[in-house]
Amino acid sequence: MAARHKSVETRFYEDRDRVLRALRNCDRRTFLKLSAATMGAVMAKGLVPPHTFQLIEVANAAVDKNWGTHGAQGSAPFRFAYISDAHLYERTLNQRFIRAIVKAVDDVNALDPQPDFVLYGGDLAQLGSPGQLETGRQILGNLKAPVKMMVGEHDWFLDLGEKWQELFGPPTYSFDWKGVHVVVLQSVYEKDFWTARKMTPAERMQTVAGLDNAVQSRFEVGDAQREWLKNDLAKVSKSTPLLIFSHSPLYKYYRPWNFWTEDAEQVQAILKQHEKVTVIHGHTHQMLFNQIGNISFYGMLSTAWPWPYAPEGLPKLTVQMNRADPFDQFDGCGDGEFTARTDQLVDTVYNLWDRNPVTVRADYLVSGGKVDRPPAPQFASY
Amino acid sequence: MPAPKPDALAEPKSVDQVGFPEQLYKWSIPPDNPQSAAKVALGKELFFDPRLSVDNTVACANCHDPDKGFTDQLPTAMGVHAKFGHRNAPTVLNSMFNIEQFWDGRAPTLEDQAEQPILNPIEMGMPDEQTVVAKLSKIPEYQKGFQEAFGSAPTYRNLVEALAAYERTQNAFDSPFDRFMAGDANALTAQQKRGWAIFNGQGRCMSCHGWNPTRPLFTDDRFHNIGVSAHSAQFVPHARQALALLAKGGGSQQIDRLAIATDLSELGRFLVTKQPHDIGAFRTMGLRNLYVTEPYFHDGSQATIWDTLDHYNKGGVQNPYLDGGIVPLGLSEEQEDDLAAFLLSLTNQRYMAEAEKEYRNQFRISRTTRPQRDTAAAMGLKGRNGPGFSGPFGDIGPGQSAMIENPASLGGY
Numbered sequence: 001m002a003a004r005h006k007s008v009e010t011r012f013y014e015d016r017d018r019v020l021r022a023l024r025n026c027d028r029r030t031f032l033k034l035s036a037a038t039m040g041a042v043m044a045k046g047l048v049p050p051h052t053f054q055l056i057e058v059a060n061a062a063v064d065k066n067w068g069t070h071g072a073q074g075s076a077p078f079r080f081a082y083i084s085d086a087h088l089y090e091r092t093l094n095q096r097f098i099r100a101i102v103k104a105v106d107d108v109n110a111l112d113p114q115p116d117f118v119l120y121g122g123d124l125a126q127l128g129s130p131g132q133l134e135t136g137r138q139i140l141g142n143l144k145a146p147v148k149m150m151v152g153e154h155d156w157f158l159d160l161g162e163k164w165q166e167l168f169g170p171p172t173y174s175f176d177w178k179g180v181h182v183v184v185l186q187s188v189y190e191k192d193f194w195t196a197r198k199m200t201p202a203e204r205m206q207t208v209a210g211l212d213n214a215v216q217s218r219f220e221v222g223d224a225q226r227e228w229l230k231n232d233l234a235k236v237s238k239s240t241p242l243l244i245f246s247h248s249p250l251y252k253y254y255r256p257w258n259f260w261t262e263d264a265e266q267v268q269a270i271l272k273q274h275e276k277v278t279v280i281h282g283h284t285h286q287m288l289f290n291q292i293g294n295i296s297f298y299g300m301l302s303t304a305w306p307w308p309y310a311p312e313g314l315p316k317l318t319v320q321m322n323r324a325d326p327f328d329q330f331d332g333c334g335d336g337e338f339t340a341r342t343d344q345l346v347d348t349v350y351n352l353w354d355r356n357p358v359t360v361r362a363d364y365l366v367s368g369g370k371v372d373r374p375p376a377p378q379f380a381s382y
Numbered sequence: 383m384p385a386p387k388p389d390a391l392a393e394p395k396s397v398d399q400v401g402f403p404e405q406l407y408k409w410s411i412p413p414d415n416p417q418s419a420a421k422v423a424l425g426k427e428l429f430f431d432p433r434l435s436v437d438n439t440v441a442c443a444n445c446h447d448p449d450k451g452f453t454d455q456l457p458t459a460m461g462v463h464a465k466f467g468h469r470n471a472p473t474v475l476n477s478m479f480n481i482e483q484f485w486d487g488r489a490p491t492l493e494d495q496a497e498q499p500i501l502n503p504i505e506m507g508m509p510d511e512q513t514v515v516a517k518l519s520k521i522p523e524y525q526k527g528f529q530e531a532f533g534s535a536p537t538y539r540n541l542v543e544a545l546a547a548y549e550r551t552q553n554a555f556d557s558p559f560d561r562f563m564a565g566d567a568n569a570l571t572a573q574q575k576r577g578w579a580i581f582n583g584q585g586r587c588m589s590c591h592g593w594n595p596t597r598p599l600f601t602d603d604r605f606h607n608i609g610v611s612a613h614s615a616q617f618v619p620h621a622r623q624a625l626a627l628l629a630k631g632g633g634s635q636q637i638d639r640l641a642i643a644t645d646l647s648e649l650g651r652f653l654v655t656k657q658p659h660d661i662g663a664f665r666t667m668g669l670r671n672l673y674v675t676e677p678y679f680h681d682g683s684q685a686t687i688w689d690t691l692d693h694y695n696k697g698g699v700q701n702p703y704l705d706g707g708i709v710p711l712g713l714s715e716e717q718e719d720d721l722a723a724f725l726l727s728l729t730n731q732r733y734m735a736e737a738e739k740e741y742r743n744q745f746r747i748s749r750t751t752r753p754q755r756d757t758a759a760a761m762g763l764k765g766r767n768g769p770g771f772s773g774p775f776g777d778i779g780p781g782q783s784a785m786i787e788n789p790a791s792l793g794g795y
Contacts, residue, residue: 095762096709106702107658110618327589330706354659354706 078178079339081108081145084121084282085302087154088139090131096329097126098139100303104335105142107351114145115337116177121282121300122152122188122247128205130163137167152247152282153188153219153258158205161186172225174232180243180340181236186225187246187261187281190217211257211307218255218262219248226263229270241276241344249281249299251292254310259284271295276344278362286332287350287358290315291365298338298348298360306332317365319374321352330354383460385432385441391448391732392430394422394551399730401560402553403479403598410478410550412491415543417550420531425548427527428541433517434500435462436507442499442545445471451674451733452552457682461505468647470682473675475730476668478550481603485664485680486651488637492546497538498638505642511538554671554730555598562727563595570727575790577724580717585694587721589707590666600669600728605651606705607662609698610679617661617703620646624653650680661703670728673737673744684754686744687725691718692754710762722748 086101088094108118120140125132133155140147149168151161161171171186193216194204207213221229233242244250250267253259261267271277277295285307288299297315306324314320324332330353337349345362352358364372397407411417428434432441445459446452452474454460459471469485477483483495499505500514508514518524518536528536531544559578561569570578581587591600624646628636637653640646646653651660664680678684684693693699695718697710713721722745729737 103702110702112622325707327586328706329709333706352659356655356657356659 077340077342078116078180079337080117080119081111081115081335081337082119082121082280082300083108083140083303083335084119084300085123085152085285085304086136087123087126087302087304088132088136089126090129091135097304098135100330100333101136101139103330103353104303105139107335109142109144111337117146117148118143119245119280120147120149121245121280122150123154123282123302124152124164125155127202127209128155128158128163133163133167148182148184148245150184150245150247150282151186151188153190153208154205156186156188157190157208158201172228176236177243178340180241180344181233182243183229183232183245185221185229185244185246185250187221187248187250188219188283189222189225190219193217214256216258218260219258220262221246221250221267222263226266226270229267233270233274236274238274240274241340242271242274242278243340243346244271244277244279246279246281248283249288249290249297250279250295251290251297251315252313253284253288253290253315254313257307257310259310259313268292268295278340278346280338280346287321287352287360288315288318289348289360289365291317291368294366296346296362296365298346301332301334301336301350301352303333303335317369319358319360319376321350321358322355325354328354383444385430385439386443386447386449388426388430388443389448392426392443394426394548395553395732397553399553399556399560400564401555401557401598403555403596406479406596407553412493415493415546417547418531420527421544421547422551424524424527424531425544425546427523428545429548433521434506434508434514436509437462440506442496445499445505446474448552451475451671451736453675455674455676457677459505461499461502462507463504465504467502467504467642468644469642469680470677472667473671474549474552475554475671475675476552476599478546478553479597479599479668480601480665482665484641486637486641486654487605487665488634488641488654492549493539493542494634496542496545496549498635501635502638502642514538514541554733556731557670557729557734558727559724560598563598570790571723573720573723574727575724575788576717577720577722577727578790579788580713580721581724584717585711585713585721586707586709587694591669601666603666605660605663605665606707607650607660607664607701607703608694608708609662609701609704610664610683610693611648611662611681612699612701612704617649617701620649621652621658621661624649625656628653628656648681659703662701663703663705669725671730671733671737672725673729673740674733676740676744686747687722688718688744688748688752689754691721692752692756692760696754696756696759710760712761719745 083101083104086097086104088097088101091098108115124136151164151168151171155161155164165171172184174181174183176182190208194207197215199207207216246261248261249259250261251264252261271279272293272295275294279295279297280300281297282300282302284299285302285305286299286309287301290297306321309320321332332352334350334352336351339347341347341362345366347362348360350358350360358374360374361372364374397404429442432438432444434441440462445454447454453471456471458469459467461467472485478492481487483489483492489495489498500508501510515536515538518528518541524536528534528540532540534540558569558574590602590604590606592602593600624640627640640653649661651663652658654660672678672687676685678687678690684690691713694708695711695713698704698708722741726737726741
């Protein structure tokens with residue numbers, strides 16, 4: 001093939017050959033330079049593992065790096081998977097989103113070894129109806145690993161969480177897992193916009209479900225829950241790593257779409273008193289990551305559809321994913337995994353269906369983007 | 383089966399064909415192996431020479447017979463000692479434009495592709511490159527041929543370069559469709575025009591089998607799991623097994639052998655990339671000259687075009703790695719017939735008589751035998767996610783009836 005049409009393999013082998021040729025006669029300094037360059041080349045091509053079938057090796061490798069210095073602190077490394085934002089209709093109405101969440105369940109069940117638990121990131125239902133929520137619960141029931149549930153606004157605003165809580169329990173809770181303190185928040189409360197407008201529950205739900213419907217209020221964690229959070233965190237030492245799950249990003253990305261939590265600063269003020277904090281959120285349906293002070297944020301992929309990036313406010317550390325193929329319902333969607341490392345940082349794998357998975361190492365975020373930059377997308381984003 | 387002898391269809395084909403992508407052709411000739419008459423002549427000799435195989439029985443042309451559209455018209459290819467591999471022999475026609483070769487793209491160029499079958503134990507079965515070169519070097523006509531083409535004695539690289547140069551002369555455009563696109567509004571029948579509209583509309587064919595004037599090949603050159611082998615394959619355990627095997631070696635020869643001779647063949651592109659989303663994914667084949675290259679799909683599992691249409695119409699076979707573009711299409715019997723007729727219009731002039739015969743043959747079979755037909759699934763009346771997931775509404779797209787006028791009725795460009 002002519003130079004313009006080199007295949008991926010050709011380019012890969014050419015790069016490799018170039019390095020190997022140079023290796024044959026070089027001194028130590030050049031060798032070190034070269035090996036760094038090779039690493040860079042591999043990273044740039046998105047060849048950084050882990051992905052589904054290589055996880056064991058790679059997760060261990062990432063852990064081993066830090067084992068010597070931090071292993072004594074008593075926190076063991078662990079891995080958990082996520083599925084998020086399935087937006088289910090009842091199966092008689094729509095099979096498309098059901099097909100997608102079933103695919104995610106298959107994915108997670110194929111992981112070997114199995115993750116410690118699976119986080120469901122909210123928005124199980126599209127319009128919060130009992131039938132939708134029950135459909136979701138039935139499908140998630142096929143997961144082999146235990147499931148931790150989080151609520152999203154699409155689950156909540158028909159009956160203000162009544163059915164969801166009946167099925168899954170309280171929306172706010174915390175637990176300790178292998179030395180890490182895990183908190184699940186209900187971050188999608190909204191101030192009452194419906195009573196004055198005399199809305200029915202269905203109208204209220206429809207309003208919130210419209211991403212850019214300006215009638216609704218902004219998401220908030222709220223005074224009461226922030227108080228609960230303070231009390232909950234008072235029980236754990238400042239050096240205990242925190243893992244916070246929230247449906248909306250606990251920062252302010254883009255207000256018109258509710259990619260936003262109104263009292264984000266107050267929540268961050270509580271969290272930042274702890275040394276290592278990772279916040280994992282749903283809602284935004286895209287590869288999204290951010291670092292604010294000592295808090296690292298990761299957005300989860302949706303199984304249902306990818307949102308475009310907002311016109312402003314995108315965190316500068318975020319490496320954008322490509323525009324999705326409109327003919328491929330799975331493109332731009334996916335599930336993923338997190339590895340809580342022994343040094344109390346959390347790495348992420350974005351398992352984009354029909355694309356190569358992308359690994360985002362915590363080092364990239366905490367270094368302010370200086371190291372471990374994830375591969376840039378091949379094509380322009382939105 | 384004796385090796386085929388070269389006939390008129392084996393001659394290098396002219397580049398002067400309607401619809402021939404001249405610019406793409408220029409780009410697709412590698413700078414380190416330019417075409418020359420001597421190379422093409424040598425390549426043709428080699429292509430038909432069974433002495434390239436271990437027992438002098440199998441030439442390239444056995445599985446890539448010019449009279450059969452450069453395929454063998456068998457489900458999977460037969461090599462030395464009458465052994466069958468796991469993959470359908472793809473056509474040589476227009477293969478120079480493939481971005482990667484083989485069903486799984488494990489070779490980037492025709493040269494790299496040609497290296498593998500000669501050494502594969504169940505294809506041509508030669509033990510190693512040195513043996514091949516030594517054997518050729520003893521044959522006076524090749525001593526002369528290599529000297530003329532390359533100015534040297536035979537080498538393995540020169541051998542595959544000559545084969546590739548010959549294969550780059552086998553391009554078959556110049557079809558009714560190409561004449562239609564060149565402005566002859568009568569080149570397609572009314573039925574074929576309906577088929578072209580469905581191809582671009584409700585059938586969604588063009589989302590992978592795209593045509594455009596610079597790349598008129600009807601393929602996106604990507605890899606998709608369309609569920610062909612889903613019913614028989616155990617994807618997850620096989621993927622683990624493959625990774626364990628490839629971790630120990632992983633050279634191109636090992637991938638070649640796993641692909642041709644083992645059950646891991648069904649993993650497709652995954653053997654090359656080791657990416658889970660490539661499990662069960664195979665190259666999108668171009669759609670030209672289909673009625674001389676039957677049967678269809680990577681395992682040759684479908685005997686007629688109607689079977690392949692039925693497969694797509696019902697949304698493939700469900701599996702965890704099914705491509706997101708494979709959904710029920712809701713095509714009627716008439717629409718499938720229109721598509722099948724349209725595909726005949728992609729046949730090169732020189733193969734048309736043969737293709738029309740096969741089209742009539744398949745049409746006849748399709749009236750009685752439709753193993754892949756599942757009308758309920760195709761119409762979205764049956765769920766694809768197991769019992770309890772069915773409903774009156776599928777998620778099939780809007781029907782072709784939404785179209786007021788068939789754009790194809792306006793003619794080509």
